[in-house]
Structures are given as C-alpha cells and as structure tokens.
Amino acid sequence: MKTKFSLLQRYLLISLMALFLTSVWSYSAFQDIEQENRRIVEEAIPISNAASELFRLLLDQELSVRGYTYNQDTQSLEQYEATKQSLEETIRIIRELDERHPIMQELIQDEALPLIQKMEAFHASQIELIEAGDVIAANARRYSGIDYINQFRDVDAALREDIDNIIQQATLRSETASNSAKWVIFIVVGIALLLLMTFMHTFRLERSKQALIHRSLHDALTGIWNRRAFDEKLERMWDEATDTGDVLALLLLDIDAFKTYNDTYGHLAGDACLERVANAIDKAVGEDGMTARYGGEEFAVLLRPRHARQPKEIAERIRQAVLKLNIAHEMYTPLRKVSVSIGVAEHAPTPSGDKTDLIEAADQALYQAKQSGRNRVSVGQATNVG
Known part of the structure; x- marks a missing residue:
C-alpha cells in the first residue's frame, strides 16, 4: 500500500530537510x-x-x-x-x-x-x-x-x-x-x-x-600598546608633523638591572614587575601621549604635538611613579628597588628626514642615562627644533 503524505506533512518534511x-x-x-x-x-x-x-x-x-x-x-x-x-x-x-x-x-x-x-x-x-x-x-x-x-x-x-x-x-x-x-x-x-x-x-x-x-x-602581558601599534602611530604622526611643522617628542625607558631581577626573583615575578611598571608609566603619561611596550623590559612613550608639559617633566613624573611602586630589588644597589632610566629626544620632521633619527636620538639619550648611573632622565640633542 502506497503511503500518502498530507500537505501539512509535506510542508513539515520540506522544512525539516531545509533546516537540516x-x-x-x-x-x-x-x-x-x-x-x-x-x-x-x-x-x-x-x-x-x-x-x-x-x-x-x-x-x-x-x-x-x-x-x-x-x-x-x-x-x-x-x-x-x-x-x-x-x-x-x-x-x-x-x-x-x-x-x-x-x-x-x-x-x-x-x-x-x-x-x-x-x-x-x-x-x-x-x-x-x-x-x-x-x-x-x-x-x-x-x-x-x-x-x-x-x-x-x-x-x-x-x-x-x-x-x-x-x-x-x-x-x-x-x-x-x-x-x-x-x-x-x-x-x-x-x-x-x-x-x-x-x-x-x-x-x-x-x-x-x-x-x-x-x-x-596590544601587548599580551602588560595590556598596553605593542610595538606594531607604536610603529603605525609614529608613522602617522611623523607624516602629519611633516606637513604641520609640529615637533615630536619620544621617550625610551628601560627597567634598570632587569636581568638581575629575573635571575633573583624568577620570570613570573619579572612578568608581574613588567605589568606594574607598564601600568605606572601609562597612568603617569595619561592623555599626554601613547605608551607602548617597545621590547623586553623597554618601553616607549610618544608624546602628542603641542603637549602641555615639557617632555623632561613627563619623563621625571614617570621615573617618580615607578619609584613609588616600591618593588623590592635587593640585588640592585644602592637603591634596592626597581627604577627606570629614560632617554628623551625631540625632532621636527622634514620631508627629507627619517623617523629613525628620532628613535636613535632617544636611544642614545637612554644609553647616556644608563651610563650616568641609572634611575635618571637624560635629554638628547634636539634636532631640527626651532
């Protein structure tokens, strides 16, 4: 006997097949x-x-x-x-x-x-x-x-x-x-x-x-901007400043004796230290610029043009903020707590210039801060700044 389906059953079967x-x-x-x-x-x-x-x-x-x-x-x-x-x-x-x-x-x-x-x-x-x-x-x-x-x-x-x-x-x-x-x-x-x-x-x-x-x-560990975001932001700001004549300021920061800290307290404690320092830097900078993890224990702060405060003043505020964290570092004498060294550089971009000039100037200033005893701010030679 041939089975017959009602119209409703056919519609239901078609709907079920379509659904499947x-x-x-x-x-x-x-x-x-x-x-x-x-x-x-x-x-x-x-x-x-x-x-x-x-x-x-x-x-x-x-x-x-x-x-x-x-x-x-x-x-x-x-x-x-x-x-x-x-x-x-x-x-x-x-x-x-x-x-x-x-x-x-x-x-x-x-x-x-x-x-x-x-x-x-x-x-x-x-x-x-x-x-x-x-x-x-x-x-x-x-x-x-x-x-x-x-x-x-x-x-x-x-x-x-x-x-x-x-x-x-x-x-x-x-x-x-x-x-x-x-x-x-x-x-x-x-x-x-x-x-x-x-x-x-x-x-x-x-x-x-x-x-x-x-x-x-964003950096997976600290939650702040990562190197890629920093490079893209610097690229945009460099092009804009080339047209407007604005002066760009860059701060490069390095946690002092961080390798010793890792060797002493372990990498988990080192990661926790990086998170706290990054948060302190970001809060100290606030609306004055962009904070990014530049690599390892190094951070970068790119200040927006016509910033209200002078770059050195912002850098000093960051240095003090990190010290106030009171993160113990017994092997780092004589301070015995975590600190940062900061290199500051300013540059007025020109069509023939290159943004690596600003980075290199800040890096040289950071190197000078390290060589001068750490836990300090060093200002590099300003270039093309009128």
Missing part, C-alpha cells in the same frame, strides 16, 4: 570563518610581527657595535650578541610561517639574508679590530654600518608590502567565508530557531574579530 541542509551549510560556513580567523591569529599576525622586527633588530645591532667600538665595553658586546640571537630566531620564525603561504621566501632569501650577512660580517670585523687592539681603525669606520641600514630600508619597505599582502589574503578569505554565511542567513530567515542561532553565532564572531584586532595592537 541549511544547518549543515551554516555550520560549514561559520567553520570557514573561524578557520580564517585562526589563520590570522596563528599565521598572519605572527609573521607580520616577526618581519617588522627585522629592521629594529638590525638597527639595535648597529648601535651596539657602534657603542662597543667607541667605549670597548662588555655591555655593548653582550647586547650585540643578544640582538644577534634574537635576529636569528626571528628569521627562523619567518621561514617556518612563510612555508604555509610562501610570499616572502624570495625576498628573504635573495635580498634580506645576503644584506644581513654582509652586516654581520662588517660587525664581526669591527669586533675583531677592537679585540686586536686596533681601536683607531675601528673608529675610523664606526659609522660605515649605517650604509647597510639605509640599504635595508628598501627591503623593509618590501617586507611590509608583503605583510600587507598576507593580511589582505587572509581578510579576503575571511570575507568570502562571511559572504557564504550571509547567504545561509538569507535562506533560513524564515526559520525562527535557526535565525536566532545564526544571530548568536554572528555576534560571537564579531566579538572574536574585535578581540583579534585588540590582540594584534
């Missing part, structure tokens, strides 16, 4: 979105952060070797070796991540690595001259390394372009998956339960997207 099929489609589409978001977190953001570190590490190497050439101090040599290890690890990370979408391989292999090798050979030759006692010859070419830095600027620009391509590809894939999800929502709009589930899932994805943006621009 669109549910599977919906699940697949949202899985695609989550997968692309994960790729942004696990691949695009890490490789962009690693690639953007290359230029800074090379500049740090150059400054360390230059300092060692001038002073023949072990601290500069140790800083060079540490930076060299960081550079090698960064290149390893880039190679590993780029295997999944080989956009940078040719640029890294053919341009970046040969230039890095030349720079390392130059630095090694400088160190050999110093160790051989030929200080005069080493000092005669102390600034020659800047030629390699200038050559790497073009490579750095190309790397940043590749970074944009990686992010754009990831974003495009995410948008494609999102468009599929929109079709799912359109098809099941008449089914109240599925529509509600879709809305809830979409809301969760939006929160995930906002979290991704926040994670890409």
